[in-house]
Amino acid sequence: MLLLFVMLAATVVAEIQDPAAEQIIKFKEKTSGPIGMMTTSAGAPVPHSEALNTLNTRLLLNEYFMDTMTHLVRERIPERVVHAKAGGAFGYFEVTHDISHICKAKLFKQIGKKTPVAARFSPVIVERGGSDTSRDARGYAVKFYTEDGNFDIVGFSTPMYVYNDPRLFPTFVRAQKKNPATNLFDANTVWDFLTLQPESIHMFLLIFGDRGIPASYRNMPGFGIHTYQVENEHGDVNFVRFHFVPDAGIKNLRSEEAQKIGAEDADYLTRDLYKAIGNGDFPSWTVSVQILTFDDVKHADFNVFDVTNTIPLSKFPLRQVGKMVLNKNAVNYFAEIEQLAFSPANLVPGILGGPDKVFEARRLAYRDAQYYRLGANFHNIPVNCPFRAQGLQVYNRDGRAPVLDNGKDIPNYFPNSFNGPVPYDDKKRVQLIEILEPEPNNFRQATELYVNEMTTEERSRLVENVLYSLGSAASFLQERAVKIFSIIHPDLGYRIEQGLRSNKTKPYHDITYNHYIV
Known part of the structure; x- marks a missing residue:
């Protein structure tokens, strides 16, 4: 009897400790029986005879078969060219330190203020079915759902980026991806790029070093990489770089350990994040900024806007802004993580973005990628909706679903004389500065x-x-x-x-x- 009790207790502990493995079991436990009658996509109930047999029947007249078969061949959307594989979750950002004298964005408005967030963590190069424990940089993307619309930081696990001329993006991606003839990763193309573009070596010292494989997403830092221009209520300008430092500490895997884990579980980091949140062990990060004034920018002995370099912490120390906590897993991965669409163009009043050319190019590339993958109305997908904004008022209409109410009956052009939405007037708003980027110091x-x-x-x-x-x-x-x-x-x-x-x-x-x- 005692042995049986111990075995039962161990089973209960296992269920608590592994919500990822037990997800489908828990769904069964919380439902008393079938949750409803099966229907076609059009809402018609599916008869028992159609759902369980197609033999000796006319397939074209079996609506269940036609509905599921035609949907199946359309269930995959285009894979992201980079950052295809990912883990993600939801939570909140809470202000702990006032920086309103630097930035007027409402998400920083007052101590204690909470803003909902979505986060996505992703290796850069591997395909959607690849290994979480590959040696690679990681994307670190955060969407803040603010009252003034969505603000996205599309950052990295390294504090610097790989190039400072956006024309190199296609070159970098193609050199890192599989050889078009062999369909294999090729060291020759990787090292051809790295040695032809020596500014990339700075980032790759971290990738080939101990920071190349995080022990978990919970232990992975994030960096905005760009130097953002921000303004306060008076139109005064400052510049910031965002840092997300894991409160559990930065931890990484050695090559041998990562290879062993990857051989057994290609989804190791994704599984770890889901399990931790499912067990109530909510990961958190301290969010800080480095702050530079106009004078700091003018008199710095390096280009503060060069994304291949960092801004020295010894000269510009971190100023804490708040905490980010992830406390909710996705209910449906495809709907909430795969369709989660980020763009550096998603800015809010008070945050003008980066004046560097990489940021400018990313504003185009990310938006265009979402149009290609998700359609012209990707902002209407629930996970991408600026749901905290006071009523979405946009003149864009029609196109591939989802269109929501499609603007109802308001005019569909601007300017108009019929009381359509009008832009807000901010006389104190400044413009994003223009910069002349000097020859980089690559080493x-x-x-x-x-x-x-x-x-x-x-x-x-x-x-x-x-x-x-x-x-x-x-x-x-x-x-x-x-x-x-x-x-x-x-x-x-x-x-x-x-x-x-x-x-x-x-x-x-x-x-x-x-x-x-x-």
Whole structure:
């Protein structure tokens, strides 16, 4: 009897600890029987004879069969070119520190104010069926449902981005994706891009280093990457970079550990997030900003708008703004996470966006991607609706569903003389500044990262991971890579060169290491 009790208790604990595995069981438990009569998409009840048999009957007259079969072949929407695989959840952002003197956006209005949010975390390169534990940067996207419409931060798990000229986006994506002839990932194309665009190495030092594989999304930081222009009620301008720091600490996986986990569970990070929230272990992040004035921007000895670089925390420390908490899983993944559509163009009064060209290009690319994937009315999909705004008043009409009430009977053009919606008048509103971007310094911050922010063990693992990737590339690409790594630091270049010569993909321990690191 005691043994039976222990077994039953263990079963109960397992159910509590794994809501992802028990989701369908819990649905059965909370329903006393079938939840209703089965219908076609048009609402007609489905007879028993049609639902259980099609043999020796006319298929075209079986509406259940026709309805389900024709829908099945249309159930997949176009996959995202990047960030195809993801985990996500919902929650809130709560203001803990007043920054209204910097930014007038209502989501920062007062201490204690809560704004609903949706978040999506995603590896960049892998396809929708790929592994969560791949070595890759991660997307870190947050949608704030504010009273003035939706504000989206479409950020990354790294504080910098991979290029500062938006023309390189198609090149970067295609070089990282599968070879069109072999349909295999190809080290030659990856390293061809990285060595032709050396500004990318700064970000890839983190990807090939210990930050390349998060231990969980709950332990993954997020960064807005752009320097946003913001304004207060008086039209005074400042500039900020957003940081999301996990309250559970930043934790990552080593290569061997990630490979083992990925072999057993390709959805490891997605499962972990769902289970944690399902068990009431709500992940949270401290949301902070770095604040720069116009004078700071003018007198900085680096380009504060260059997304391939960071803004030094030693000069511009983090100022806490609030907390983000995720406390609700999606009820239906496709409806709420797959259709969750982000765009840097989703801005609100007080936040003007980034003046850099990458931000400008992303405003176009993200919007166009959503039109392609979800249709012209993707804003009407519930998860994308600015539901807290005071009545959606837009002149866009018609197109592919959902159209909601399609604007009812109001005029469908502007300006008009028939009392249609009118724009608001903000005389104090300033314009997004225009900047002239100088020639980038592609290596200074990469050198600082290698010398000052990595431990001896981290440098060794960085070399190991670079060699694992670079080892199968063509020799001329290896030579180009060694030259770039040597510019970043002679020690780094030397260790990678020696590792390539020894034809081994494990750390090369140089006896002169301490001589190089000063």
